[in-house]
Amino acid sequence: MNLKQLSQLLGLSQTTVSRALNGYPEVNEATRERVLRAVKETGYRPNKAAQRLATGKAGSIGLVMPMAPGHQSDIHFGEFLAGLGEEAVRQDFHLVIMPSDPDDEVAALRRLAISGNVDALFVAYMRAHDPRLAMLKSLAMPFIVHGRSFGSEPDYPYLDIDxxxxxxxxxxxxxxxxxxxxxxxxxxxxxxxxxxxxxxxxxxxxxxxxxxxxxxxxxxxxxxxxxxxxxxxxxxxxxxxxxxxxxxxxxxxxxxxxxxxxxxxxxxxxxxxxxxxxxxxxxxxxxxxxxxxxxxSLRAAGARIAQRLIGTVKEIGSYPEHELWKAELIVRASTGPAPR
Amino acid sequence: MNLKQLSQLLGLSQTTVSRALNGYPEVNEATRERVLRAVKETGYRPNKAAQRLATGKAGSIGLVMPMAPGHQSDIHFGEFLAGLGEEAVRQDFHLVIMPSDPDDEVAALRRLAISGNVDALFVAYMRAHDPRLAMLKSLAMPFIVHGRSFGSEPDYPYLDIDxxxxxxxxxxxxxxxxxxxxxxxxxxxxxxxxxxxxxxxxxxxxxxxxxxxxxxxxxxxxxxxxxxxxxxxxxxxxxxxxxxxxxxxxxxxxxxxxxxxxxxxxxxxxxxxxxxxxxxxxxxxxxxxxxxxxxxSLRAAGARIAQRLIGTVKEIGSYPEHELWKAELIVRASTGPAPR
DNA sequence: CCCTATGTCCAAAGCGCTTTCAATTATGTA
DNA sequence: TACATAATTGAAAGCGCTTTGGACATAGGG
Missing domain, CATH: 3.40.50.2300 (Response regulator)
Structure with a gap:
C-alpha cells in the first residue's frame, strides 16, 4: 500500500492525504479523520526512503561507538544508549551506529556524516582538546556533545553534568x-x-x-x-x-x-x-x-540529547546551546566522621 | 554534486555514469575510467536515499539491542557488535540499532522491520523456543540468528558454535x-x-x-x-x-x-x-x-554474520543455511590431574 | 554487399513521497 | 448583491537515483 493507492481509495489527492498525515493545518478535520481511519484499516506506512528523498531528512541520528579495548565493555555507555534509544523510538527515529576504533573516531564520524544516512550526530567520551570538535563544526550537520572538552572553546552545543x-x-x-x-x-x-x-x-x-x-x-x-x-x-x-x-x-x-x-x-x-x-x-x-x-541519570541525559537532536532536525522547538545539569548529593550511610 | 551534474560535466548520460559506477558490463572501459576519475576529483557521492528509493534496498542491517537490566552491560555483546560493525563498514552498510527491553523484543523487531530502514535483520541471545523466530519467518526479510533456539525446528538460518x-x-x-x-x-x-x-x-x-x-x-x-x-x-x-x-x-x-x-x-x-x-x-x-x-572468536562470528546478511541483500553469493563452528580446545595451565 | 550480432550509449519512465502554485468553494463584509 | 478573504483540495513538479527499451555504430558471416 502506498500513498497513491491510499489516496485513490479515499477519493482524495495524494497532496491532501500527505498533508493530513503530517499534521498540516489546511486540511479539514473531518477529512483528516477519514484519512487516519483508512491508515489504521489498511496498515499503510509511508515509505521512508521516499520521505527521505523528498524531505532530505534521514530520520535517524548517528553515533560512533567506541569498540576497541578500553571502551567496549562500558556499562555506562549502554545505559546512556538506552536513553538515546528510548527517545528515538518514541519519535520514530533510528540510531545508526558506526563502530570504530577510538583512534579512528574522527574519520569514522566523517564517514557517518557524509554517508547521508543520518541527519544529526552525537558524540560522547569527550576528551580534553578533543579533535572531533573541529571536524563536527566543519560539517554543517547538527550535533550535540555529551560532556565537554576541557581546554576547548565552549562554542559547541553540549549537555553535561556539572x-x-x-x-x-x-x-x-x-x-x-x-x-x-x-x-x-x-x-x-x-x-x-x-x-x-x-x-x-x-x-x-x-x-x-x-x-x-x-x-x-x-x-x-x-x-x-x-x-x-x-x-x-x-x-x-x-x-x-x-x-x-x-x-x-x-x-x-x-x-x-x-x-x-x-x-x-x-x-x-x-x-x-x-x-x-x-x-x-x-x-x-x-x-x-x-x-x-x-x-x-545517565539515561535521562541520553533521552534529552535525543530529544534535542531530533527536535533540531525536525525544526521544532529551540534549545539552549548548553545544558549543565546539577548532580544531586544524596547522603546515605557510607559517610561518617573521620576516625581519629 | 549529483548524478545529473556529474554526467553533464562528463558529457555523458546519467545512465552511462550510473552503470559505470555500479560495475555494469555494457560500458566501455575507457569511459568507465573517465567516470571513476571524475568521481575522485569531484568527490561525488551517490545520494543514499535516492538509491534506496530506486533500488528498494536500504543498505543497512538492523538489530535489536537488549537494553534492560540483565543485558546492558554484556561485554560479549559489544565484542560481537564490533565484528558486525567491522564488516558492515567495509561494505558501506550501516547498523541500525533499536534498543529494547528484552520483554518487548518481538515487537521491537517488527517495528524495525517495517520501518523500511533495514533490509536484513539479525538477532542474538537466542532462547529455547524463542518467540522471535516465528515473527522473523513471517517477515519476508532476510535474517540470521546467532546461536540457535533449543527446541525449535532448525528451519531458519543460523550461525552458531558447537x-x-x-x-x-x-x-x-x-x-x-x-x-x-x-x-x-x-x-x-x-x-x-x-x-x-x-x-x-x-x-x-x-x-x-x-x-x-x-x-x-x-x-x-x-x-x-x-x-x-x-x-x-x-x-x-x-x-x-x-x-x-x-x-x-x-x-x-x-x-x-x-x-x-x-x-x-x-x-x-x-x-x-x-x-x-x-x-x-x-x-x-x-x-x-x-x-x-x-x-x-565472537568477533569473527559477528563479521561472518554481517558478511552473509549483506551478501544476501546484495544478492551476491549464496550461503549455507546453517553454519556450526567448532570451538578449539586449547590446553594451558589451569587443568591438571584430579587431586586425591 | 546485405544482414545479423555485438558493443555503447541515451531518453525517459519510474521509485513514493513532499511541496509549490493554483483552483475551487465557503464565509464574511460593506 | 458584489467582492475580498479564508478554508479546502488538487495537479504537477521535483528529490536523485536505477533500469527498461531503444538507437546507432561497428564488426563479423554468408
Missing part, C-alpha cells in the same frame, strides 16, 4: 566530617569528566589548605575490578586515606570489596562517596551499606 | 585427568548456548556413569562478580568439585578470584576450563595461571 561542582560538594561534605586524607578513584585520565571531577575535589581541598597527592588519585576504566585494585593500593599506603571519592558506583563496587577484604568498615574506617549514574543494576541503596552519592 | 561438543570435549579432558566432581558456571539458564553447554557436560559425564547435580550448576549473567559468587558457593560444599567449567573467561575471572581468596591453587586443587570468546581485554594466556579454554 562534574566539578558535584565532586566539589562531595569533597566538601567529607571535609565537614573532619576528613583530611582524600583519595579519588577516577575514570580514564584523558576524559573530560575525569579531569573536572578531580578539579572539583582539588578545589574543595585547597580551600582548607589541603592537597590531593598524585598517588591518591587512580585513573582507570570504570570497572569493579579496577575499583578493587585502586582501593587495595590506597589501603597499602602508610597513611591511608579516610575519605574516598569514586567516579562511578561500578568502581565503588570493587572498592568496597577491597575494604571488606581488608576488614575495614565503611563510614567508620573509611567514608566513600560515589557518583551514581543511576545504573539499574547497581542501585546505591542496595549496597550492603547504602552509598552516599552524587546522582545524575 | 557449544555442546565444545563442553563435551572440555569435560572429557577433565574426566581423563581423573576428575569426578564437576561444576559448571554457566550463562543465564534460558539462553540456548547455556542449555547446550550444560548438555555437553552432562553427556560426557554420563558416559562415565556420572551426573551433574543441580547444585553444581550456576546460572547467571556472565560477569566476574557472578563468577566469584558461584565459585564461593561451590567451595562451601562438603564435597567440593575439583573440575569447573566456565561459560566465559569473564566468569572465570571472578571464579579464580574466589579460588585465590580461599587459598586454593588452580590446576592443583581445582582444574578450570573456560570458554574463550577472544575478548581482547581478557586473554586467557594473560591470567596468572594461563587458562585452558575452548576458543571461538
Amino acid at each position: 562534574n566539578e561542582t558535584a565532586f566539589y560538594d562531595a569533597a566538601k561534605l567529607l571535609l565537614q566530617l573532619g576528613h583530611t586524607r582524600f583519595a579519588l578513584i577516577n575514570g580514564p585520565a584523558h576524559l573530560d569528566f575525569a579531569i573536572r571531577r578531580k578539579n572539583g575535589v582539588v578545589a574543595a581541598l585547597s580551600e582548607r589548605g589541603l592537597t590531593l597527592s598524585k598517588n591518591c588519585v587512580s585513573h582507570s576504566l570504570m570497572t569493579d575490578e579496577q575499583g578493587l585494585i585502586a582501593m587495595e593500593q590506597f589501603l597499602q599506603m602508610p597513611e591511608r586515606p579516610t575519605a574516598v571519592l569514586c567516579s562511578s558506583t561500578v568502581l565503588a563496587l570493587g572498592a568496597i570489596r577491597a575494604l571488606n577484604q581488608a576488614g575495614l568498615k565503611l563510614a567508620e574506617d573509611i567514608s566513600l562517596i560515589a557518583h551514581d549514574d543511576e545504573l539499574p543494576l547497581l542501585k546505591p541503596e542496595n549496597f550492603s551499606v547504602p552509598l552516599t552519592t552524587t546522582r545524575s | 557449544n555442546e561438543t565444545a563442553f563435551y570435549d572440555a569435560a572429557k579432558l577433565l574426566l581423563q585427568l581423573g576428575h569426578t566432581r564437576f561444576a559448571l558456571i554457566n550463562g543465564p539458564a534460558h539462553l540456548d548456548f547455556a542449555i547446550r553447554r550444560k548438555n555437553g557436560v552432562v553427556a560426557a559425564l554420563s558416559e562415565r556413569g556420572l551426573t551433574l547435580s543441580k547444585n553444581c550448576v550456576s546460572h547467571s549473567l556472565m560477569t566476574d562478580e557472578q563468577g566469584l559468587i558461584a565459585m564461593e558457593q561451590f567451595l562451601q560444599m562438603p564435597e567440593r568439585p575439583t573440575a569447573v567449567l566456565c561459560s566465559s573467561t569473564v566468569l572465570a575471572l571472578g571464579a579464580i578470584r574466589a579460588l585465590n581468596q580461599a587459598g586454593l591453587k588452580l590446576a592443583e586443587d581445582i582444574s578450570l576450563i573456560a570458554h574463550d570468546d577472544e575478548l581482547p581485554l581478557l586473554k586467557p594466556e594473560n591470567f596468572s595461571v594461563p587458562l585452558t579454554t575452548t576458543r571461538s
